[in-house]
Amino acid sequence: MFLRFFGRLSASLLVLLSALWACLALWYQLPVPSALKIAAAVLWAGFGLVAIALLWRGRAARALLSYAVGFAMLMSWWGTILPSQNREWADDVARQLIAHVDGSVVTMQNVRNFDWRSDTDYTQRWETRRYDLDRIRSVDVALSYWTGPAIAHTLVSFGFDDGQFVTFSIEIRKKRGESFSSIGGFFKQFETSLVAADEHDILRVRTNVRGEDVYMYRVSLPQPAMRSLFMGYLDEGAALVRAPSFYNTLTANCTTIVYALAKHVVPGLPMDWRLLASGYLPDYLYDVGGLTAGYSLEALRAQGRITDRAIAADKTPGADFSQAIRQGLPGTGATP
Incomplete structure (x- = not known):
């Protein structure tokens, strides 16, 4: 019982921290107006909270798999953001x-x-x-x-x-x-x-x-x-x-x-x-x-x-x- 509780707690913290990182990544790098950045961050936060809720309701496999796939897609996008020499520099x-x-x-x-x-x-x-x-x-x-x-x-x-x-x-x-x-x-x-x-x-x-x-x-x-x-x-x-x-x-x-x-x-x-x-x-x-x-x-x-x-x-x-x-x-x- 204790191991199950500890496992859920650890997974929840991992989802929570990664969701926080994802929201900030979307805010700083998503190439859209601020209103759409906020909407994207809110949607991702909701995605993370739903995953945590499902986790505590005994649907850990479905919750973690769905979140992992979504996060992998986010990281694929993150990898396409490359440094540049050509910007309007100060x-x-x-x-x-x-x-x-x-x-x-x-x-x-x-x-x-x-x-x-x-x-x-x-x-x-x-x-x-x-x-x-x-x-x-x-x-x-x-x-x-x-x-x-x-x-x-x-x-x-x-x-x-x-x-x-x-x-x-x-x-x-x-x-x-x-x-x-x-x-x-x-x-x-x-x-x-x-x-x-x-x-x-x-x-x-x-x-x-x-x-x-x-x-x-x-x-x-x-x-x-x-x-x-x-x-x-x-x-x-x-x-x-x-x-x-x-x-x-x-x-x-x-x-x-x-x-x-x-x-x-x-x-x-x-x-x-x-x-x-x-x-x-x-x-x-x-x-x-x-x-x-x-x-x-x-x-x-x-x-x-x-x-x-x-x-x-x-x-x-x-x-x-x-x-x-x-x-x-x-x-x-x-x-x-």
């Missing part, structure tokens, strides 16, 4: 990174260097820049917080001994007029974009325009590992040019892809829940010995907050943005 992700490597010199096309006045008012600039991989001297991780301590956007910035910096950011490739949705990120709403940008663009837009709180940490890596990580980003960019892929809020986001690249540079990096709760990435890096030694995590966090320095740089004519935000940053040697 301006800031309209172009893709193209890189050419000649020995140690990398020529990167479509490096973004927008001048942002607001999220909707900006001057577009896409530039071609050259970087000598033999001259990489630093790797900094920046975390941009906008909704509490657990969620942050991860950016990785490379510094060169000639004073250049370039920042890589894995982002959603949103369409014109579209905004980010963490739930939509589970349901093929966005493709993935790799943005390479000037720090005055990609960090300043977060601190000075969007009002996000940004922290920067110097990462301890030997120069060959820095170079390998840089090349990993170029490989990721080339892969996205060859074949688009969907962004996923859980499995293919800004932090999990950084980890996937980094574990090829530093073998044996442990998987950790803080790679999913990206706001706690600095805690993870500190625990694996990846941040500047000789400081507590609290000190690194306090001195790594660049928000006020970024805002102040705007008020100082001629200020070097990248140098200004690093004043007092542990590991850089730049005193405040």
Whole structure:
């Protein structure tokens, strides 16, 4: 008796969860007006509830078979939804990174260097820049917080001994007029974009325009590992040019892809829940010995907050943005 009850309960939960997923999938991907999306979701919810009701009335085989066939048909449709390169993209992700490597010199096309006045008012600039991989001297991780301590956007910035910096950011490739949705990120709403940008663009837009709180940490890596990580980003960019892929809020986001690249540079990096709760990435890096030694995590966090320095740089004519935000940053040697 208990086993029968437990089996029905387990099957009911499975149907309930899959029906919830199906309703959201229909809402985010069914190519019809909103009213028809709602109708489709309501019908599927009713389908799931009927299956559960039949299950508890002793008609388990009929209920589960009917639901399984329906769900299989839904998954067949889901498999036809493929990522695309050809949509009406938002301006800031309209172009893709193209890189050419000649020995140690990398020529990167479509490096973004927008001048942002607001999220909707900006001057577009896409530039071609050259970087000598033999001259990489630093790797900094920046975390941009906008909704509490657990969620942050991860950016990785490379510094060169000639004073250049370039920042890589894995982002959603949103369409014109579209905004980010963490739930939509589970349901093929966005493709993935790799943005390479000037720090005055990609960090300043977060601190000075969007009002996000940004922290920067110097990462301890030997120069060959820095170079390998840089090349990993170029490989990721080339892969996205060859074949688009969907962004996923859980499995293919800004932090999990950084980890996937980094574990090829530093073998044996442990998987950790803080790679999913990206706001706690600095805690993870500190625990694996990846941040500047000789400081507590609290000190690194306090001195790594660049928000006020970024805002102040705007008020100082001629200020070097990248140098200004690093004043007092542990590991850089730049005193405040």
